[in-house]
Amino acid sequence: MGKSLFQKVWDAHSVKELPNGQTQLLIGTHLIHEVTSPQAFGMLRERGIPVRFPHRTFATVDHIVPTNEVAEPYSDPLAQAMIEELRKNCADHGITFFDTNTGHQGIVHIVGPEQGITQPGTTIACGDSHTSTHGAFGAIAFGIGTSQVRDVLATQTIALNPLKVRRINVDGELAPGVYAKDVILHIIRLLGTKGGTGFAYEYGGSVFDGFSMEERMTVCNMSIEGGARVGYVNPDETTVEYLKGRPYAPKGAGWDRAVERWLSFASDPGCEYDDVVNIRAEDIAPTVTWGITPGQAVFIHENIPTPDEGGTESARDSISEALEHMSFVGGEPIKGIPVDVAFLGSCTNGRLSDLKEVARYLEGHKVNPRVKAICVPGSQGVSKIAEELGLDRIFKEAGFEWRAAGCSMCLAMNPDKLIGDQLCASSSNRNFKGRQGSPTGRTILMSPLMVAAAAVTGEIADAREVFGILEPAGV
Amino acid sequence: MALENILSVTGRAVYVPGDDIDTDRIIPARFMKCVTFDGLGEYLFYDTRHTPDGEPKDHPLNDPRHEGASILISGNNFGCGSSREHAPQAIYRAGFRAVIAESFAEIFFGNSIQLGMPCVTADAADIRKLATAVRENPETEVTVDVTDRVVRFNGGEISCGLRDGARQSLLEGHWDPIQDLLEGAPDVEALAGRLEYMRA
Numbered sequence: 001m002g003k004s005l006f007q008k009v010w011d012a013h014s015v016k017e018l019p020n021g022q023t024q025l026l027i028g029t030h031l032i033h034e035v036t037s038p039q040a041f042g043m044l045r046e047r048g049i050p051v052r053f054p055h056r057t058f059a060t061v062d063h064i065v066p067t068n069e070v071a072e073p074y075s076d077p078l079a080q081a082m083i084e085e086l087r088k089n090c091a092d093h094g095i096t097f098f099d100t101n102t103g104h105q106g107i108v109h110i111v112g113p114e115q116g117i118t119q120p121g122t123t124i125a126c127g128d129s130h131t132s133t134h135g136a137f138g139a140i141a142f143g144i145g146t147s148q149v150r151d152v153l154a155t156q157t158i159a160l161n162p163l164k165v166r167r168i169n170v171d172g173e174l175a176p177g178v179y180a181k182d183v184i185l186h187i188i189r190l191l192g193t194k195g196g197t198g199f200a201y202e203y204g205g206s207v208f209d210g211f212s213m214e215e216r217m218t219v220c221n222m223s224i225e226g227g228a229r230v231g232y233v234n235p236d237e238t239t240v241e242y243l244k245g246r247p248y249a250p251k252g253a254g255w256d257r258a259v260e261r262w263l264s265f266a267s268d269p270g271c272e273y274d275d276v277v278n279i280r281a282e283d284i285a286p287t288v289t290w291g292i293t294p295g296q297a298v299f300i301h302e303n304i305p306t307p308d309e310g311g312t313e314s315a316r317d318s319i320s321e322a323l324e325h326m327s328f329v330g331g332e333p334i335k336g337i338p339v340d341v342a343f344l345g346s347c348t349n350g351r352l353s354d355l356k357e358v359a360r361y362l363e364g365h366k367v368n369p370r371v372k373a374i375c376v377p378g379s380q381g382v383s384k385i386a387e388e389l390g391l392d393r394i395f396k397e398a399g400f401e402w403r404a405a406g407c408s409m410c411l412a413m414n415p416d417k418l419i420g421d422q423l424c425a426s427s428s429n430r431n432f433k434g435r436q437g438s439p440t441g442r443t444i445l446m447s448p449l450m451v452a453a454a455a456v457t458g459e460i461a462d463a464r465e466v467f468g469i470l471e472p473a474g475v
Numbered sequence: 476m477a478l479e480n481i482l483s484v485t486g487r488a489v490y491v492p493g494d495d496i497d498t499d500r501i502i503p504a505r506f507m508k509c510v511t512f513d514g515l516g517e518y519l520f521y522d523t524r525h526t527p528d529g530e531p532k533d534h535p536l537n538d539p540r541h542e543g544a545s546i547l548i549s550g551n552n553f554g555c556g557s558s559r560e561h562a563p564q565a566i567y568r569a570g571f572r573a574v575i576a577e578s579f580a581e582i583f584f585g586n587s588i589q590l591g592m593p594c595v596t597a598d599a600a601d602i603r604k605l606a607t608a609v610r611e612n613p614e615t616e617v618t619v620d621v622t623d624r625v626v627r628f629n630g631g632e633i634s635c636g637l638r639d640g641a642r643q644s645l646l647e648g649h650w651d652p653i654q655d656l657l658e659g660a661p662d663v664e665a666l667a668g669r670l671e672y673m674r675a
Contacts, residue, residue, distance in 0.1 A: 020649040020655075049657075078509070079508065119672060128558060147653075148586075153492060157659065158657065159655070194580070197552075198581065224558075227580060229581045254671070318493075413505065432556060433523075
């Protein structure tokens with residue numbers, strides 16, 4: 001019987017069974033940031049335990065960095081204290097830190113792949129639930145709590161139970177104007193926000209075969225929003241091509257050995273899955289959320305649901321609660337709802353290809369004067385190339401603010417926040433109540449181009465109409 | 476350092492209704508601008524307990540009759556979203572020692588067990604029964620029995636779910652695995668040495 005990638009990577013990293021029945025799993029690559037690591041370093045100090053494999057932990061700073069001020073000390077003394085704490089912890093323990101002055105700082109899930117640190121067949125952990133992003137390379141990558149960050153620092157291992165594997169096939173061809181973001185929002189809508197609990201999601205099918213690495217990352221990133229701690233795509237030539245020449249990718253003879261090893265981790269044909277889901281690409285349209293969980297989503301041409309549409313009492317309560325928070329009326333179209341803010345960025349959609357795709361259509365358009373629109377590249381690396389390509393000019397001329405790299409308004413642990421009950425068209429990953437910094441703030445998740453369409457029209461709009469993206473002739 | 480064997484948790488309980496209560500709601504991100512977990516209990520569910528001006532709102536956790544409760548009851552997919560351990564830390568530091576819900580998000584569940592805070596599941600009808608009992612009489616004594624996987628109250632009991640590994644960790648005092656992990660060091664060295672990408 002063949003094995004899935006999950007089983008192969010799990011087996012290759014299993015140290016032993018622990019007294020409580022869990023597996024002691026070796027974490028090949030550990031990523032840290034300023035929010036969830038300081039307490040872990042504190043716990044090590046308290047117990048006098050050193051960092052065991054400092055060369056396998058990589059740090060960057062992303063959540064708290066302001067995107068509109070570069071000079072330190074930052075206006076927020078708490079943010080300044082956090083960056084300094086991380087600097088000190090990395091220096092004390094000999095950990096590589098992609099600091100703000102290196103040209104490589106950015107959102108941890110953008111930096112890892114960009115540097116070639118994220119590799120197939122590896123285990124990757126980070127105190128951040130969007131670590132699932134790295135699964136795009138065929139790694140088993142997942143978020144951990146701070147006590148587990150301590151465990152990894154101290155032992156390079158954690159205690160974990162294996163997951164079941166659900167294969168999700170998306171076959172066919174996505175229509176123009178339908179993006180990776182729509183694919184994952186659609187999957188979460190179908191399978192629910194807790195459908196993935198206890199599972200790793202293996203994404204495949206012709207759509208994923210054709211996706212770039214950045215598109216694969218967008219989908220894997222939001223696996224956790226569907227309850228799946230891990231989401232991955234099997235490594236292939238696209239993966240290898242992406243990694244070639246990256247700073248941390250193997251070189252010379254080591255490269256050839258690595259490529260062979262990487263590809264060998266792909267799930268064996270005919271391996272058994274715990275569950276299989278098949279989705280037709282043609283059934284997916286541009287998707288937007290209307291509520292307060294990423295699963296509360298509709299196609300752009302659909303109406304907001306009414307509480308009656310909930311199948312159970314708790315589903316009806318959830319719809320009512322969401323409608324109340326969003327100040328929406330069930331049964332009305334989602335299209336045409338006025339927006340106040342447009343946010344383009346985050347570990348979901350703050351990569352170069354996201355900015356390029358938007359810039360391609362945005363040129364010649366202007367942001368509606370009612371809308372505050374910001375574009376936040378996911379890393380200094382993304383900023384640099386985007387600026388070389390002149391994308392910053394296109395965004396600025398259209399009326400977007402062009403910011404420095406960071407998590408920005410995805411979670412508002414920095415000055416970028418919604419005010420009051422502002423409604424934000426956002427390329428980020430969570431529409432939870434209060435997520436974007438104001439307890440009454442409202443978030444609608446969508447693809448980057450849909451954010452641009454909302455920015456330009458001042459309302460939730462169909463990017464295909466706004467930017468004249470037509471179905472190919474004959475379809 | 477031997478850990479406590481957690482066989483059961485007994486105390487008064489409070490019901491915070493709702494499905495998909497995410498970790499941003501449990502502890503809003505702005506309270507995570509800190510380098511320790513100290514004081515997080517104070518900010519538990521802050522934005523649902525307070526108006527935007529900081530005035531207390533009608534919320535079960537603001538109800539003085541539930542003050543001192545040590546068992547939290549909620550709905551489906553409790554603790555979804557961010558992996559922030561700040562969420563279970565805030566719950567623990569607010570005085571809670573167990574959570575009963577219809578289901579839990581994966582990362583939250585693991586983080587809670589590692590703190591020695593049992594998270595047990597019960598079906599919707601049983602949760603309603605339990606919630607009604609503690610709403611009607613906040614003094615109701617509730618016991619989460621880890622050994623027998625039941626929740627006892629008012630002389631009766633409901634069955635609850637807790638996966639084997641987590642249950643065993645709690646019962647045998649292995650819920651924080653650091654000591655066991657450290658003891659595996661020679662095996663870790665050997666395995667890491669065999670993986671080319673892990674070499675310095």
